[in-house]
Amino acid sequence: MTEPLRLGIAGLGTVGAGVVKIVRKQAKLLEARTGRRIEISAVSARDRQKDRGVNLANYDWEDDAVVLAKRDDIDIFVELMGGSDGPAKAATEAALAAGKDVVTANKALLAIHGQALAEAAEAAGRVIRFEAAVAGGIPVIKALTEGLAGNEITRVMGVMNGTCNYILTRMESEGLGYNALFDECARLGFLEADPQLDVGGIDAAHKLAILSAIAFGTQPDFDGVEIEGIERISLEDIRQAADMGYRIKLLGVAARSPRGLVQRMQPCLVPAGSPIGQLEGGTNMVVIEGDAVDQIVLRGPGAGEGPTASAVMGDICDLARGLRIPTFGIPATQLETMPAALTGMPAPYYLRMALMDKPGALAKVAAILGDAGISIDRMRQYGHTNNTAPILIVTHKTTRAALDMALSAFEKTDVVASEPVTLRIEEV
Amino acid sequence: MTEPLRLGIAGLGTVGAGVVKIVRKQAKLLEARTGRRIEISAVSARDRQKDRGVNLANYDWEDDAVVLAKRDDIDIFVELMGGSDGPAKAATEAALAAGKDVVTANKALLAIHGQALAEAAEAAGRVIRFEAAVAGGIPVIKALTEGLAGNEITRVMGVMNGTCNYILTRMESEGLGYNALFDECARLGFLEADPQLDVGGIDAAHKLAILSAIAFGTQPDFDGVEIEGIERISLEDIRQAADMGYRIKLLGVAARSPRGLVQRMQPCLVPAGSPIGQLEGGTNMVVIEGDAVDQIVLRGPGAGEGPTASAVMGDICDLARGLRIPTFGIPATQLETMPAALTGMPAPYYLRMALMDKPGALAKVAAILGDAGISIDRMRQYGHTNNTAPILIVTHKTTRAALDMALSAFEKTDVVASEPVTLRIEEV
Ligand SMILES: NC(=O)c1ccc[n+]([C@@H]2O[C@H](COP(=O)([O-])OP(=O)(O)OC[C@H]3O[C@@H](n4cnc5c(N)ncnc54)[C@H](OP(=O)(O)O)[C@@H]3O)[C@@H](O)[C@H]2O)c1
Ligand SMILES: NC(=O)c1ccc[n+]([C@@H]2O[C@H](COP(=O)([O-])OP(=O)(O)OC[C@H]3O[C@@H](n4cnc5c(N)ncnc54)[C@H](OP(=O)(O)O)[C@@H]3O)[C@@H](O)[C@H]2O)c1
Numbered sequence: 114m115t116e117p118l119r120l121g122i123a124g125l126g127t128v129g130a131g132v133v134k135i136v137r138k139q140a141k142l143l144e145a146r147t148g149r150r151i152e153i154s155a156v157s158a159r160d161r162q163k164d165r166g167v168n169l170a171n172y173d174w175e176d177d178a179v180v181l182a183k184r185d186d187i188d189i190f191v192e193l194m195g196g197s198d199g200p201a202k203a204a205t206e207a208a209l210a211a212g213k214d215v216v217t218a219n220k221a222l223l224a225i226h227g228q229a230l231a232e233a234a235e236a237a238g239r240v241i242r243f244e245a246a247v248a249g250g251i252p253v254i255k256a257l258t259e260g261l262a263g264n265e266i267t268r269v270m271g272v273m274n275g276t277c278n279y280i281l282t283r284m285e286s287e288g289l290g291y292n293a294l295f296d297e298c299a300r301l302g303f304l305e306a307d308p309q310l311d312v313g314g315i316d317a318a319h320k321l322a323i324l325s326a327i328a329f330g331t332q333p334d335f336d337g338v339e340i341e342g343i344e345r346i347s348l349e350d351i352r353q354a355a356d357m358g359y360r361i362k363l364l365g366v367a368a369r370s371p372r373g374l375v376q377r378m379q380p381c382l383v384p385a386g387s388p389i390g391q392l393e394g395g396t397n398m399v400v401i402e403g404d405a406v407d408q409i410v411l412r413g414p415g416a417g418e419g420p421t422a423s424a425v426m427g428d429i430c431d432l433a434r435g436l437r438i439p440t441f442g443i444p445a446t447q448l449e450t451m452p453a454a455l456t457g458m459p460a461p462y463y464l465r466m467a468l469m470d471k472p473g474a475l476a477k478v479a480a481i482l483g484d485a486g487i488s489i490d491r492m493r494q495y496g497h498t499n500n501t502a503p504i505l506i507v508t509h510k511t512t513r514a515a516l517d518m519a520l521s522a523f524e525k526t527d528v529v530a531s532e533p534v535t536l537r538i539e540e541v
Numbered sequence: 542m543t544e545p546l547r548l549g550i551a552g553l554g555t556v557g558a559g560v561v562k563i564v565r566k567q568a569k570l571l572e573a574r575t576g577r578r579i580e581i582s583a584v585s586a587r588d589r590q591k592d593r594g595v596n597l598a599n600y601d602w603e604d605d606a607v608v609l610a611k612r613d614d615i616d617i618f619v620e621l622m623g624g625s626d627g628p629a630k631a632a633t634e635a636a637l638a639a640g641k642d643v644v645t646a647n648k649a650l651l652a653i654h655g656q657a658l659a660e661a662a663e664a665a666g667r668v669i670r671f672e673a674a675v676a677g678g679i680p681v682i683k684a685l686t687e688g689l690a691g692n693e694i695t696r697v698m699g700v701m702n703g704t705c706n707y708i709l710t711r712m713e714s715e716g717l718g719y720n721a722l723f724d725e726c727a728r729l730g731f732l733e734a735d736p737q738l739d740v741g742g743i744d745a746a747h748k749l750a751i752l753s754a755i756a757f758g759t760q761p762d763f764d765g766v767e768i769e770g771i772e773r774i775s776l777e778d779i780r781q782a783a784d785m786g787y788r789i790k791l792l793g794v795a796a797r798s799p800r801g802l803v804q805r806m807q808p809c810l811v812p813a814g815s816p817i818g819q820l821e822g823g824t825n826m827v828v829i830e831g832d833a834v835d836q837i838v839l840r841g842p843g844a845g846e847g848p849t850a851s852a853v854m855g856d857i858c859d860l861a862r863g864l865r866i867p868t869f870g871i872p873a874t875q876l877e878t879m880p881a882a883l884t885g886m887p888a889p890y891y892l893r894m895a896l897m898d899k900p901g902a903l904a905k906v907a908a909i910l911g912d913a914g915i916s917i918d919r920m921r922q923y924g925h926t927n928n929t930a931p932i933l934i935v936t937h938k939t940t941r942a943a944l945d946m947a948l949s950a951f952e953k954t955d956v957v958a959s960e961p962v963t964l965r966i967e968e969v
Contacts, residue, residue, distance in 0.1 A: 131833070135691050135833055139691065139693065142693060142758075143690070143691070145758065145871045145872075145875055146690050146870055146871055147690070148872075244688065250833075250834040250835065250837060251837055252683070252684045252687070252688025252689065252837075255680070255683060255684070255687060255688045256680045256683070256684065256688075259680070259683060259687075259855060259858065259859060259862075259864075260672065260680025260683045260684075260852075260855045261680065261851060261855060262571070262574050262575070262854065262855055262858035262859075263563050263567065263571065263850070263851050263853075263854025263855055263857070263858060264567075264851055264854075265567065265570060330570075330573065388816070388819075388840070391816075391819075403851065404847070405559070405563055405678075405847040405848065405850055405851035405854070406678040406841065406842065406847060406848045406851040406852075407678065407841070407842050407845075407847060407848060408841065408842070409678060409679055409680075409839065409840065409841035409842075410838075410839070410840040410841065411837065411838070411839055411840075412816070412837065412838040412839075412840070413834065413835070413836060413837035413838065414834065414835050414836070414837075417835075419832070419833040419834060419835060420833065420834045420835060422691070422833055423689060423691050423692055423831065423833035423834040424688075424834075425691075426690065426691025426692075426833070427687060427688045427689065427690055427691055429691070430687065430690035430691060431687060431690075434687075434864070434865070434866055435863065435864070435865065436687075436862070436863070436864045437862070437863065438862055442574055443573045443574055444573075444576075447573055
């Protein structure tokens with residue numbers, strides 16, 4: 114095991130440059146820890162002239178990541194370009210076919226093409242590692258796949274998009290509306306090129322699909338994730354929730370249920386005093402529950418150069434030390450397909466809407482909820498505006514189906530003045 | 542890799558019985574995850590007749606753990622007897638000498654004899670794994686050794702003795718004194734046979750010594766840990782701390798400093814709103830800081846059958862999957878010896894004492910602090926009892942040496958009526 118381990122790094126942006134820096138700065142430490150020298154043979158990015166804050170003079174340059182992936186002088190192809198398709202996918206496939214292991218930070222790639230890539234890797238006798246793809250610097254893939262390998266996992270939850278959590282936290286702390294914070298994030302460079310990936314919940318859903326594949330031994334099923342973004346969360350909801358002791362978080366939940374695999378990524382109310390409720394800004398948190406371990410909670414930076422490069426380096430060190438595990442913890446051909454249980458388990462719901470300010474309006478709403486079998490835990494009417502009266506209802510546990518039934522019944526009445534806001538209340 | 546992996550398990554108490562249960566219950570899952578059948582060849586404990594809630598009929602029985610450790614039909618010796626010396630040490634050494642890998646939950650053994658055992662393991666080409674030895678079900682050894690292998694670790698902190706945290710939490714929540722809670726813990730079976738291990742901070746210090754060896758690449762140095770138990774913490778201190786927005790926790794801190802390795806396990810004040818401040822009951826928390834990752838926080842059950850067995854099984858699965866890492870992350874012969882920096886970095890301190898109720902008493906105390914170069918952040922005198930006046934002082938950052946100078950000056954005056962309580966205030 115004294116031969117150097119040679120990397121080919123495609124993508125020299127935030128994460129790629131961070132990885133190059135660690136390989137250079139910590140060469141001695143990495144060799145002590147892994148027993149091998151870790152070297153970079155070649156790199157690739159779009160613009161060869163760009164200053165990336167790190168000296169690349171000693172590495173070969175490839176314009177084409179696919180060519181890099183196949184070079185004879187690399188052992189690991191490190192994919193840090195991003196994107197579920199295009200060069201990231203092509204180069205990853207080329208690397209596996211050429212007998213290279215792959216380390217990537219690309220959640221979109223894994224969530225969408227994970228099954229095919231895992232099969233390709235195993236057919237080629239290679240491995241794919243992707244710690245950085247989920248929850249940045251937190252070694253959550255490792256905890257789930259390895260540390261908790263003796264557990265039947267029962268539930269995984271997570272706040273895994275720092276930008277959304279930043280927006281939601283600052284809406285409460287600064288009293289600013291969603292749009293103002295969206296603009297702030299754009300200015301600060303906190304948003305992906307396609308902001309829908311962040312605020313639409315898609316990036317976080319990619320991560321959830323990866324976690325649930327490992328947790329439940331199922332093929333990654335991104336299409337099975339019920340996704341709702343944070344765009345419709347108003348300051349009003351944040352305040353009302355806070356008033357009742359809750360915070361609104363973009364929360365992912367994955368669990369096996371009798372009706373199939375539950376995968377939800379949606380804004381939820383969580384108790385303000387719970388670990389998830391207290392999570393501020395860009396920090397991520399993942400909660401893993403297993404039959405033996407009960408519950409563990411992992412918290413840390415979900416993005417950024419250092420934390421993400423730290424996770425990439427963890428994978429590289431694992432490979433240097435000879436750890437070889439199937440992509441999603443068990444061989445790809447043994448991963449189950451499980452139907453998506455779209456509605457999930459019953460839960461209490463938060464319901465906010467404006468009623469027409471006329472006699473009997475409240476009674477009608479209450480009757481509709483009663484007919485749908487939904488009982489009310491708390492209800493509050495607060496103030497009046499323009500002939501409408503805002504009301505807030507917290508239900509006892511109910512199913513999404515019952516709630517949808519009530520919502521469509523509301524539509525048919527003439528007393529509901531605005532489309533109701535409904536948010537699940539999650540016990541965490 | 543299709544040969545079964547054969548275990549010999551010595552110790553069938555809380556943890557050992559838990560491991561046997563998981564091996565039996567999750568046989569299929571474990572095989573899918575590791576690619577190998579995991580089998581038990583033989584077991585050992587003191588009392589062959591005892592009902593352990595699990596069927597042992599299919600396993601050979603050995604009265605002598607050393608004999609078990611050397612059996613030809615085992616690949617891994619699983620040491621779950623406990624104790625830093627005696628049969629645990631003898632059997633572990635015998636296993637390594639006989640070419641077996643070792644998995645243990647024994648923090649005392651690793652903290653005290655870790656260096657010698659690591660050397661023995663490496664000389665024999667074998668590995669020792671011990672995830673369960675620190676923070677129960679939390680995969681913290683794995684996070685530190687593997688997940689964060691790309692980091693230079695800067696600080697490790699942890700609340701790692703559930704019994705102490707249970708006592709301290711309940712002192713505040715129930716308003717009960719230390720002795721009442723000690724008795725409750727004894728009744729509930731929360732205390733080790735030698736309770737000093739728990740309330741004296743020794744068990745937690747064992748864990749800290751293990752973590753700091755891995756974090757800083759140093760030989761485990763249990764003797765270098767500055768240890769203070771929780772026996773002297775009074776309800777009064779808990780209340781005064783709470784009043785100022787702090788909680789008292791038995792907190793371990795390890796860091797490299799210019800003067801050597803800091804390892805402290807002592808009751809500290811931490812902000813009540815911080816993750817560590819909010820930790821309730823038997824739950825453990827470990828905070829790891831590294832140059833790339835910044836900070837990650839891991840939280841989970843620190844003890845109990847399921848969580849501890851989960852950690853043991855994680856190690857067994859790692860070995861089944863072929864992961865082989867030096868005991869403390871780098872080869873034992875490369876571990877540094879570093880002097881203990883006994884006093885640590887400056888910090889603010891909490892100081893409570895009773896003054897004789899005579900004119901000028903407070904002025905004398907203030908003068909002594911001033912002479913020692915200690916400036917006062919807050920001071921409060923509250924009530925009177927029997928001619929004495931309790932006072933509470935929070936200092937600005939100061940060194941332990943300056944504080945000790947002030948404490949010995951207090952002794953020489955005639956105004957201090959009780960031995961002062963001093964507690965470090967830790968920024969977490
Ligand atoms: N940033 C984070 O905090 C973070 C956290 C977790 C995971 N990730 C994941 O890490 C990956 C990289 O993210 P990033 O933030 O580092 O992105 P980035 O800063 O936008 O960098 C992307 C890099 O890929 C290069 N690239 C793009 N297309 C290429 C092509 N066809 N051939 C070769 N190189 C190409 C770019 O080259 P030029 O520089 O020449 O344009 C750039 O260096 C993504 O999958 C992302 O989801 C990022
Ligand atoms: N309990 C926890 O939550 C926890 C958490 C983390 C780490 N640990 C560690 O795990 C280890 C085991 O703890 P435990 O709580 O399971 O202890 P335990 O319940 O007291 O069990 C100890 C077992 O060792 C057996 N034993 C003692 N001396 C022996 C000898 N000379 N030969 C063979 N067997 C012997 C005992 O046999 P008999 O049953 O016949 O008396 C018993 O089965 C310790 O190192 C402990 O520090 C425990």
